[in-house]
Amino acid sequence: xxxxxxxxxxxxxxxxxxxxxxxxxxxxxxxxxxxxxxxxxxxxxxxxxxxxxxxxxxxxxxxxxxxxxxxxxxxxxxxxxxxxxxxxxxxxxxxxxxxxxxxxxxxxxxxxxxxxxxxxxxxxxxxxxxxxxxxxxxxxxxxxxxxxxxxxxxxxxxxxxxxxxxxxxxxxxxxxxxxxxxxxxxxxxxxxxxxxxxxxxxxxxxxxxxxxxxxxxxxxxxxxxxxxxxxxxxxxxxxxxxxxxxxxxxxxxxxxxxxxxxxxxxxxxxxxxxxxxxxxxxx
Amino acid sequence: xxxxxxxxxxxxxxxxxxxxxxxxxxxxxxxxxxxxxxxxxxxxxxxxxxxxxxxxxxxxxxxxxxxxxxxxxxxxxxxxxxxxxxxxxxxxxxxxxxxxxxxxxxxxxxxxxxxxxxxxxxxxxxxxxxxxxxxxxxxxxxxxxxxxxxxxxxxxxxxxxxxxxxxxxxxxxxxxxxxxxxxxxxxxxxxxxxxxxxxxxxxxxxxxxxxxxxxxxxxxxxxxxxxxxxxxxxxxxxxxxxxxxxxxxxxxxxxxxxxxxxxxxxxxxxxxxxxxxxxxxxxxxxxxxxxxxxxxxxxxxx
Numbered sequence: 001x002x003x004x005x006x007x008x009x010x011x012x013x014x015x016x017x018x019x020x021x022x023x024x025x026x027x028x029x030x031x032x033x034x035x036x037x038x039x040x041x042x043x044x045x046x047x048x049x050x051x052x053x054x055x056x057x058x059x060x061x062x063x064x065x066x067x068x069x070x071x072x073x074x075x076x077x078x079x080x081x082x083x084x085x086x087x088x089x090x091x092x093x094x095x096x097x098x099x100x101x102x103x104x105x106x107x108x109x110x111x112x113x114x115x116x117x118x119x120x121x122x123x124x125x126x127x128x129x130x131x132x133x134x135x136x137x138x139x140x141x142x143x144x145x146x147x148x149x150x151x152x153x154x155x156x157x158x159x160x161x162x163x164x165x166x167x168x169x170x171x172x173x174x175x176x177x178x179x180x181x182x183x184x185x186x187x188x189x190x191x192x193x194x195x196x197x198x199x200x201x202x203x204x205x206x207x208x209x210x211x212x213x214x215x216x217x218x219x220x221x222x223x224x225x226x227x228x229x230x231x232x233x234x235x236x237x238x239x240x241x242x243x244x245x246x247x248x249x250x251x252x253x254x255x256x257x258x259x260x261x262x263x264x265x266x267x268x269x270x271x272x273x274x275x276x277x278x279x280x281x282x283x
Numbered sequence: 284x285x286x287x288x289x290x291x292x293x294x295x296x297x298x299x300x301x302x303x304x305x306x307x308x309x310x311x312x313x314x315x316x317x318x319x320x321x322x323x324x325x326x327x328x329x330x331x332x333x334x335x336x337x338x339x340x341x342x343x344x345x346x347x348x349x350x351x352x353x354x355x356x357x358x359x360x361x362x363x364x365x366x367x368x369x370x371x372x373x374x375x376x377x378x379x380x381x382x383x384x385x386x387x388x389x390x391x392x393x394x395x396x397x398x399x400x401x402x403x404x405x406x407x408x409x410x411x412x413x414x415x416x417x418x419x420x421x422x423x424x425x426x427x428x429x430x431x432x433x434x435x436x437x438x439x440x441x442x443x444x445x446x447x448x449x450x451x452x453x454x455x456x457x458x459x460x461x462x463x464x465x466x467x468x469x470x471x472x473x474x475x476x477x478x479x480x481x482x483x484x485x486x487x488x489x490x491x492x493x494x495x496x497x498x499x500x501x502x503x504x505x506x507x508x509x510x511x512x513x514x515x516x517x518x519x520x521x522x523x524x525x526x527x528x529x530x531x532x533x534x535x536x537x538x539x540x541x542x543x544x545x546x547x548x549x550x551x552x553x554x555x556x557x558x559x560x561x562x563x564x565x566x567x568x569x570x571x572x573x574x575x576x577x578x579x580x581x582x583x584x585x
Binding site: 016017019020022023024026027030031032033034036037040049052093094095097098100101104105107109110113116117120122123124125126127128129130131132133134135137150151153154155157161186187211214215217218222232233236237240247250251253254257258261262265266269 | 413
């Protein structure tokens with residue numbers, strides 16, 4: 001009996017580690033493009049082209065030095081931070097208000113608005129960009145960061161609104177009602193009672209907005225025409241042409257560009273796990 | 284509940300409050316509704332007008348009626364773009380669904396460091412598209428690419444993955460699958476975790492094997508979420524500009540141009556706003572059909 005149970009337990013243990021090894025192998029193969037990119041960024045282009053190993057034999061920071069000192073990488077990075085930071089701030093302000101309305105009030109207009117958000121998410125960006133380019137050019141906003149900030153704000157809105165709505169749904173109404181009875185206006189009740197509790201929702205929304213806007217390429221490449229306004233994705237895309245044969249520098253630049261994305265992702269990965277379809281699709 | 288008792292105590296204040304609540308939610312919606320109107324509704328209306336004119340980015344054109352919509356169908360590159368969009372969306376969606384499903388089943392098993400594994404499999408999804416392009420180009424590049432280097436060591440002829448039409452289409456779609464499967468995986472995994480263990484026990488008592496319990500318990504349970512995922516991912520594939528553009532620029536000779544890329548090209552490179560806008564509207568109509576399907580699927584669930 002005990003012998004059998006032990007053997008069963010051992011077999012189960014063995015199976016779990018076998019699964020672990022298999023999964024790890026699959027994960028390595030799937031991530032091979034990223035892994036080779038990171039590893040290659042630590043060796044010179046000549047070495048990349050001649051070497052027959054995946055792991056660098058004598059790692060160096062030559063490429064990172066080059067990208068840091070001889071290209072506009074850090075100016076692109078500063079542009080990205082300005083655009084992404086402004087868009088995130090605007091998304092939080094607009095989406096917190098709208099999410100609160102969706103969470104606390106019921107009416108036909110609100111239902112239509114909520115369903116409309118779903119359509120907005122499906123709107124082909126290219127279609128919006130044609131008239132907006134002409135409009136914003138007439139307003140002298142093309143080739144300024146403001147055009148890009150405006151677009152990122154709107155693209156981020158639907159998802160952020162749903163996140164806030166879901167969060168406010170979890171806050172008991174009694175809290176605001178107590179404030180209303182004490183004579184506070186609805187806006188004060190929201191701003192002073194509900195909003196201070198929404199820290200976690202704000203953190204999640206900011207990180208998701210960050211991830212989207214920091215990674216975005218199409219809008220930025222259309223609206224940002226001069227080099228000194230480029231954000232990271234447009235900058236890297238220009239490196240792709242410029243450094244066509246300098247793989248080392250290109251991979252170092254791409255690896256550097258990926259770091260903020262990766263850090264932010266680690267903060268929100270648990271939200272992504274459970275909310276992917278739930279919060280993204282359901283209004 | 285408590286608000287009702289409160290209103291009974293102070294009837295006239297509650298009447299005032301009631302009036303206030305009528306406009307208060309709309310006040311809250313104003314900022315985001317205004318932004319959405321500017322960035323979505325305005326382009327929708329004005330873009331349609333542009334599609335009826337022969338203007339450029341600099342100059343408004345004259346009214347030509349539906350001429351642009353008739354013209355696009357005689358453009359070989361537009362027909363090609365519709366064709367490639369269909370291939371790209373179909374294989375992209377089912378490829379990423381199949382890979383995501385397999386990995387979701389795998390990650391649903393008990394194993395050490397499962398949380399780490401899940402994170403490792405989401406990486407392709409969160410990377411900026413330019414980083415994806417750089418890392419993949421190194422593997423599939425015609426000259427010096429890793430794949431051709433390995434083929435060279437094995438004494439085989441190189442494969443020109445980016446410069447021959449069919450291979451370029453394959454590569455772009457493969458990269459799309461790579462970028463999309465994590466979303467499928469985490470959504471399917473979340474659905475898998477809601478399947479009650481009793482169902483599997485009942486199936487095994489009825490004599491079902493592994494395959495049969497997958498076929499008759501798991502798959503039917505995952506069907507509703509899968510339908511939503513197929514439709515969503517189709518929309519995202521049709522709207523995907525970055526994957527083809529950054530990998531191949533739509534080439535070789537338009538082989539990997541999808542509807543987003545071709546609308547972009549006509550508008551912003553050839554300066555033909557009327558045709559570009561018409562192409563974008565055709566895309567929207569195709570997507571609307573899918574949106575309706577999505578709303579229906581959602582409605583059935585609720």
